[in-house]
Amino acid sequence: KDGQKSGDKKVLNVGTEATFIPFEFMEKGEVTGFDVDLLNAVAEEAGYEVKIENTGWDAMLAGLQGGQIDIGMAGITMTDERKKTYDFSKPYFESIGMIAFKEGADIKSAEDIKGKKIGVQNGTTGQFNAEEVVGENSPDISKYESAALMFQALQSDNVDVVVTDKAVAEAYKKKYPDSNIQTITDDKAFAIEHYGIAFQKGSELKAEFDQALDTILDNGKYAEIYKKWFDG
Numbered sequence: 001k002d003g004q005k006s007g008d009k010k011v012l013n014v015g016t017e018a019t020f021i022p023f024e025f026m027e028k029g030e031v032t033g034f035d036v037d038l039l040n041a042v043a044e045e046a047g048y049e050v051k052i053e054n055t056g057w058d059a060m061l062a063g064l065q066g067g068q069i070d071i072g073m074a075g076i077t078m079t080d081e082r083k084k085t086y087d088f089s090k091p092y093f094e095s096i097g098m099i100a101f102k103e104g105a106d107i108k109s110a111e112d113i114k115g116k117k118i119g120v121q122n123g124t125t126g127q128f129n130a131e132e133v134v135g136e137n138s139p140d141i142s143k144y145e146s147a148a149l150m151f152q153a154l155q156s157d158n159v160d161v162v163v164t165d166k167a168v169a170e171a172y173k174k175k176y177p178d179s180n181i182q183t184i185t186d187d188k189a190f191a192i193e194h195y196g197i198a199f200q201k202g203s204e205l206k207a208e209f210d211q212a213l214d215t216i217l218d219n220g221k222y223a224e225i226y227k228k229w230f231d232g
């Protein structure tokens with residue numbers, strides 16, 4: 001059920017949304033990023049091979065539910081709602097919502113997105129955070145299929161602000177220093193989030209990957225990967 005064998009290692013099918021820099025993005029036709037390095041290290045420790053495919057966000061979650069995908073790895077926040085449908089590893093990264101906007105938009109807190117045109121990635125905590133402030137079904141919220149399309153909407157002034165994850169907004173700002181993007185978070189409006197590796201409900205992989213995650217947290221491998229992507 002968990003994929004075919006290659007040599008003596010089981011191959012696990014992994015879905016992701018590869019426009020979520022620096023966690024997963026395409027480079028020279030390959031999915032790369034913090035999540036990719038981390039998952040490869042954890043899977044190796046657990047004795048598996050992983051085949052990571054850029055399925056997109058919605059197809060990743062659907063495939064995980066339908067059983068075509070063994071693992072979802074996409075900076076996925078472990079929410080109570082999602083825990084009803086998927087099992088998650090131990091937390092591997094801490095995040096919080098972040099608002100990105102062009103210089104001059106005068107955004108100082110989450111409240112200031114009221115009355116603005118807001119871009120979010122569909123079905124993500126960015127959407128849920130924005131809805132907490134301006135209301136579900138607000139006509140001011142535009143939902144995009146990927147993080148890339150959401151940022152494109154901001155660049156082309158189709159929206160005034162986007163609500164996304166902290167490290168992703170910061171990476172975007174760093175990657176495009178001429179884009180005049182500014183970022184703020186608001187720890188009164190937004191809750192701390194934790195990313196987890198997603199499995200099918202009841203998957204035996206969870207225990208194996210949790211143990212492997214513990215090992216690479218202890219042996220310095222996690223720290224090495226973290227340094228490569230966040231302190232480099």
Ligand code: GLN
Nearest residue numbers: 020074075076077124125
């Ligand atoms: N962490 C956010 C969520 O889980 C966004 C993830 C993503 O866009 N890849 O909803």
